[in-house]
Amino acid sequence: MTKLSAPGHPFQYAWHVPDLDKAIDYWANVAGVGPFFINEVDSNTMEGFQYRGGDGNLQMRVAWGQSKEGQIELIEVNSTEPNVYHDLVPKDQVGFHHIGIWSDDYFADKALLTERYENVMDMGTNTNICYFDTSADSGNMLELIERNDGIIGLFGMITKAAEEWDGTKPARTMAELMGG
Numbered sequence: 001m002t003k004l005s006a007p008g009h010p011f012q013y014a015w016h017v018p019d020l021d022k023a024i025d026y027w028a029n030v031a032g033v034g035p036f037f038i039n040e041v042d043s044n045t046m047e048g049f050q051y052r053g054g055d056g057n058l059q060m061r062v063a064w065g066q067s068k069e070g071q072i073e074l075i076e077v078n079s080t081e082p083n084v085y086h087d088l089v090p091k092d093q094v095g096f097h098h099i100g101i102w103s104d105d106y107f108a109d110k111a112l113l114t115e116r117y118e119n120v121m122d123m124g125t126n127t128n129i130c131y132f133d134t135s136a137d138s139g140n141m142l143e144l145i146e147r148n149d150g151i152i153g154l155f156g157m158i159t160k161a162a163e164e165w166d167g168t169k170p171a172r173t174m175a176e177l178m179g180g
Contacts, residue, residue: 004112005105006147012100014073014143016089020061021171023074023094027065028170033072035161035170036063037177046124056121057081063171064155066162071155073100084121084131088141098131098141106146113144 017023020038028034043049043058050056059079065072075097077085089095103109106128110119117132120141128146135141145151157177 002112004101004103004109006102006109008101010070010099010101012071012073012143012145013096014075014098014100015094016085016097017074017076017094018092020063020074020076023076024063024065024171027072027074028167031067032167033065033067033162034167035165035172036065036072036074037158037161037172037174038063039174043124046127048122048125050122050124051081051083052118052120056083058083058121060085064158065170066155066159071100071158084141087120087133088135096140098143099138100143100145102147103128103144104147106144109144113142117142 015023024034024036027036039062041058041060041062043056049058051058057079058077058081061076061078063074065074075085077083077091085097088097110130113119113132117134119130120133121131123129128148130144132142132144154177161172161177
């Protein structure tokens with residue numbers, strides 16, 4: 001295996017949580033991380049979404065918050081079909097699920113990782129985000145995320161909100177992040 005296009009430390013750390021609101025409360029009021037921005041995700045809106053090489057169905061609420069060391073992602077799965085999150089963490093438990101890494105050459109990195117690991121979830125043809133089951137080597141999965149202007153801008157706004165956060169209103173909507 002040769003090197004990935006953007007080697008280095010992970011920038012995102014993600015947990016599966018059965019109760020997103022409770023998890024946000026912990027991270028904000030105990031760990032001091034926030035605010036968190038909640039996004040609803042429905043795989044039915046993603047062209048080419050796949051779970052373990054076939055069609056999948058995934059509805060979830062995701063919340064992103066920025067700590068000084070990296071982004072914290074909290075994931076509450078609301079659909080009942082098999083999914084990449086419950087492959088590692090039982091649906092009623094909190095557990096660390098994956099690290100997120102950048103890719104500056106998404107398709108080359110995806111091919112490189114596919115040589116060694118199973119691509120267990122592909123977020124679709126227009127998203128350029130996929131997951132690899134690296135649990136045998138690391139105990140968790142790896143999320144490959146194409147570094148592009150859109151996602152850098154989104155995550156930059158989350159970082160700015162964290163830098164300005166005064167501890168109030170730890171759970172916020174994406175519309176609030178976007179200024180709406």
